[in-house]
Amino acid sequence: MAEPIRVVVTGAAGQIAYSLLYSIAKGDVFGKDQPIILVLLDIPPMLPVLDGVVMELQDCALPLLREVIPTDEVEVGFKDIDAAILVGSMPRKEGMERKDLLKANVAIFKTQGAALDKYAKKTVKQLSSNLQRIFREEKSKSFWYKGHHVSRQVLVVGNPANTNCLIASKSAPSIPKENFSCLTRLDHNRASSQVAIRCGVSSDKVKNVIIWGNHSSTQYPDVHHAKVDLHGAEMGVYEAVKDEAWLRGDFISTVQLRGAAVIKSRKLSSAMSAAKAICDHMRDIWFGTKEGEFISMGVYAAGNSYGVPEDLIYSFPVQIKNKTWKIVDGLPINDFSRAKMDATAAELVEERDTALDFLSQ
Numbered sequence: 001m002a003e004p005i006r007v008v009v010t011g012a013a014g015q016i017a018y019s020l021l022y023s024i025a026k027g028d029v030f031g032k033d034q035p036i037i038l039v040l041l042d043i044p045p046m047l048p049v050l051d052g053v054v055m056e057l058q059d060c061a062l063p064l065l066r067e068v069i070p071t072d073e074v075e076v077g078f079k080d081i082d083a084a085i086l087v088g089s090m091p092r093k094e095g096m097e098r099k100d101l102l103k104a105n106v107a108i109f110k111t112q113g114a115a116l117d118k119y120a121k122k123t124v125k126q127l128s129s130n131l132q133r134i135f136r137e138e139k140s141k142s143f144w145y146k147g148h149h150v151s152r153q154v155l156v157v158g159n160p161a162n163t164n165c166l167i168a169s170k171s172a173p174s175i176p177k178e179n180f181s182c183l184t185r186l187d188h189n190r191a192s193s194q195v196a197i198r199c200g201v202s203s204d205k206v207k208n209v210i211i212w213g214n215h216s217s218t219q220y221p222d223v224h225h226a227k228v229d230l231h232g233a234e235m236g237v238y239e240a241v242k243d244e245a246w247l248r249g250d251f252i253s254t255v256q257l258r259g260a261a262v263i264k265s266r267k268l269s270s271a272m273s274a275a276k277a278i279c280d281h282m283r284d285i286w287f288g289t290k291e292g293e294f295i296s297m298g299v300y301a302a303g304n305s306y307g308v309p310e311d312l313i314y315s316f317p318v319q320i321k322n323k324t325w326k327i328v329d330g331l332p333i334n335d336f337s338r339a340k341m342d343a344t345a346a347e348l349v350e351e352r353d354t355a356l357d358f359l360s361q
């Protein structure tokens, strides 16, 4: 059996982690024969809660789970990690504005980026030699050679996820920007599911929806390139749904506002669906996306072919192979889509500038 990998989850005493940790520990993400050391990082007042989470994980008697390490120290949390899932931060409550969240959370990701830079450094050096080896091996396969290898992966979930991810990455200058991504897979899953429900098929019959931009209400769920398997016949979503007004109206706003709707209803931010999306995101990084399919994730925008400003973490359609992600280039973009892609980019530019402003005060 393989050597155990070390996975840190921050915010490990919180509600997303409560659904997430079990899935990771039982092999849903890194594989059914990959042993795991789980590192649970939270803040000092939550250590007693973490003790309870450790007890429960032990009581699950999961064969892949080799060790559970609860901690409130970043130097323990981030040491020699293979994957970091940064959930720890404040969720939005009813009545809270996005800016309140930005102010509260962005400082956490500055600190954690700096800590990753410092304590995950050894593995990052290893990554550089890995990168060189992979690039040598992949040179002949031109498509994937142009992609970005992501061995030590940092996934940012805490909101505002894109901007927090950018700040964490900027605070970790020795870690390649390509190793950072943020979660928009929940939006992607929401969009697929809405189309599937509308067409009366199961969600696995819908592929290649795209979430462009920010994990916020300006995100653009785009189905122009998506396909539905409608009882054995594959067709475009516009053709399958036959309701352009819905696709350009309520479908988009339902996905954009779904997080707020869940908060209004549960009085708590989404957790079960967020944990499922984190598993989907990480599993695709580890094992690759299906042939001919793409998924959405927030990645560093440098070098994109869609005219999105470069110094942002923006959600794009992405394909992954050999732990290497690549933005799907060259999809035709109509005026309707262009305007929405630009609007969400503009929000991200504003968020980035506000965050940098807060952090410089």
Ligand SMILES: NC(=O)c1ccc[n+]([C@@H]2O[C@H](COP(=O)([O-])OP(=O)(O)OC[C@H]3O[C@@H](n4cnc5c(N)ncnc54)[C@H](O)[C@@H]3O)[C@@H](O)[C@H]2O)c1
Pocket: 010, 011, 012, 013, 014, 015, 016, 017, 041, 042, 043, 046, 087, 088, 089, 090, 091, 092, 108, 156, 157, 158, 159, 160, 161, 183, 184, 185, 186, 187, 215, 269, 270, 271, 274
């Ligand atoms: N990107 C997405 O799709 C998505 C979806 C759902 C929720 N979220 C976000 O995920 C975050 C967590 O949500 P939740 O419902 O689990 O919240 P929660 O309040 O239940 O848990 C958050 C945990 O983070 C911990 N924490 C706070 N500061 C920390 C720090 N500096 N280091 C380590 N841990 C810290 C808290 O003590 C708490 O245990 C929120 O910001 C929420 O908005 C993102």
Ligand SMILES: O=C(O)CC[C@H](O)C(=O)O
Pocket: 091, 092, 159, 186, 258, 259, 260, 262, 263, 269, 270
């Ligand atoms: O705070 C929000 O509006 C969204 C919370 C969470 O990110 C979600 O998408 O469910």
